[in-house]
Every structure is written in structure tokens, then in C-alpha cells.
Amino acid sequence: MKELIIEALTENLPEVIAFVDEQLEAADCSVKTQMQIDIAVEEIFVNIAKYAYGDETGNVTIKTVLTSSSFEITFIDNGAPYDPLAKPDPDVTLSAEERQIGGLGIFMVKKSMDEVKYQYTDDQNCLTLVKVW
Numbered sequence: 001m002k003e004l005i006i007e008a009l010t011e012n013l014p015e016v017i018a019f020v021d022e023q024l025e026a027a028d029c030s031v032k033t034q035m036q037i038d039i040a041v042e043e044i045f046v047n048i049a050k051y052a053y054g055d056e057t058g059n060v061t062i063k064t065v066l067t068s069s070s071f072e073i074t075f076i077d078n079g080a081p082y083d084p085l086a087k088p089d090p091d092v093t094l095s096a097e098e099r100q101i102g103g104l105g106i107f108m109v110k111k112s113m114d115e116v117k118y119q120y121t122d123d124q125n126c127l128t129l130v131k132v133w
Helices: 009-026 031-050 102-111
Strands: 002-007 059-066 070-077 116-121 124-132
Touching: 002 009, 009 031, 009 059, 009 070, 031 059, 031 070, 031 102, 031 124
Parallel strands: none
Antiparallel strands: 002 059, 059 070, 070 124, 116 124
């Protein structure tokens, strides 16, 4: 397991992506899978940075577990409780003008990852993404 604790600011995204990519490249992860993981990581990290702490700032702990066949990444923050999986998926059959705003990013994450889990424990949001290859 590796861990990165970083301030939840959008300008720290490159450091988060580098932390993840270093592990994926060492595991000879395919470019396609790495891109899917990077997009999911960006979506989750940026949402935490923008919304978890309101007008304040706080940290995000990112924990990773890499095996020969999967990558698991957990985002932990002390922001307001928020379960992104509780919201229904957007109706992607509607045009962009007809759809309600929001929810498309987490929908993409759910579709591109093999497992997405959320729990609120000890006053912390914990969102785990798993990608199997």
C-alpha cells in the first residue's frame, strides 16, 4: 500500500496523477487502462477539491493497493458527508440540453471502473475505486 496526503486544491492534481501513474507504469499497466484510471482520479480529486470543504481547504489522503491484476485507490477526506453513489445516474439518452446538470462525471467513473464503493466512517468520506486488468 502506498499513501499520499495532499491539500485538496485543483492545482495539486498533477502531483496526484504522477503518484498514480508511477505505480501503474511500474506494473506495466496498459495505456488504455491507465487513461481510464487517470480520468477517474481526476474526476474524484477535482470534485473533492471543489466541494468537500466549502470555502475552507483540507487534505485528501489517497491510498493505493497494486496487485498483478488490479489497482485499488481510496480517496479519504474530512469534508461534508457526501455519497456520490446515492444520486441516480443521468439519463444519457437525453440531449445535453434536456439533462439535469451534474452527475455525469461520477457516472463515467462508475462505468470505467470495475468497482466503486463509498462509506462514511469516523467523520470521513471514503471512496474506493477498483480497476481489474
